[in-house]
Amino acid sequence: MKVPIEVVAIDCLMVRLFEVIDQANMPWMLAAVARLREHFASTLIDLVPSYTTLMVHYDLTQLNPNQARELIHAALTDLAPDPHANGTHHVLPVWYDPSVGPELSLLAKRSGLSVREVIACHSQREYQVFALGFAPGFAFMGLVEEIIAAPRLNTPRKRVAAGSVGIAERQTAAYPVVSPGGWNLIGRTPSLLFDRQREGYSLMQPGDSVSFASIDHAEFIRLGGDDTPLTGQA
Template sequence: MNKREGAMQLPRLEVAGVDAWLVRLFDDIDDANMPWIMALLRRCEESFGEALIDLVPSYTTLLVHYDPLQLTPGEARSRLAMLLADLDPGEDGDQGEGTSDNVKELQVWYDDSVGPELSLLQEHSGLSREAVIEAHSGQEYHVFALGFAPGFAFMGSLPKELVLPRLDTPRKRVPAGSVAVANRQTSAYPRISPGGWNLIGRTSARLFDRERDGFSLLRVGDRVRFVAVDRDRFEKAGGDTTPAEERGPNASRKNS
């Protein structure tokens, strides 16, 4: 597993319980990790078959949960070792690096009323309002993991000029659809919830729907692009224009 130059590390297999192995493919978060993780995920699906219970990918790892009645820990480990021996992220045509037809687009209304930290991000970056919006919406992001809340997708990586620490004091109520940034990540809140990320806009997309197959609009391995729209187009798409809660003058920030 040494076909990519740069940050590739040798994979490590770590015990994650009596019925799970954690495969650590990388030590550092990097956009280029995703094709390798998704290649291993597909191989596990094929190799483990009915013995597979669940696969949980993240930025640097893949958790493999299997049925201990069908496989012993040693057998599962040996199977993973074989899959890793000649792992190739280019072994099929869909490794998270597909064509633009596979990119999921989320329409976003970037505005201070729904994104109170938009002006803060402008000050922090030294960019104009238009440049901040262009920087955030001008690239594709990979969905590295799902978590925190159903449908909440951790996406990266942000351009360096948009990196901003999380709020030290989280909001008690973040409106559904709020588009936010924190450190090198960006996401959108699928439902009303507490949250400590910096709000910069809002999407009209329905990110979590119990009637949808799989519930979540976004899945690990997806590529996502945010598309800036004006208020009129946002409202016509069903977007909620209710102002977000302000941080407050005494809110501080985390340093990491």
């Protein structure tokens, strides 16, 4: 598999595996991750997969850039997905409500659907975790139905509550920690998405799949959810 390799930093190379975002990419991405870990062994510092690219951070004291490129090409030769390599499936309970999802009604209006139909559209689909980034444990997932896709807010919020579930374009995600954010918020999950006591810290990893399960307010509170309202651009 001959792929373009771009320089990111003196000790980082970006492998461009694909040109377009597609759920079918992930088995190939996971196979590439496994092969690169095997070939780089102790010289590897980190691998960061994304929708179409894979960043390789290597130890410059053990490899020079040309050697790193050679290892990448060797690792990707005759690459094929492993049919037995399946990620973990997660079910995240979500309380869909305008008090914690201020854009829920807006998405309904934009799409021509009822609020109930927007919730069903979002929760009745299985999503692929493509990448982690932006904040610790923040999993970029896709792809949502086009009818409920929406651009990011023109003005990001200064504070988004942990657990907030949102949509940006055809991506969906749940904020693992309190942070700024510009996604369209439609609900909140009580699930602990980032935990320093957990191996790997993040609940979800690239290659995992996720389903959202609609729950009522009582169940949300029973599961430890914080129902403090979030409105407007606060």
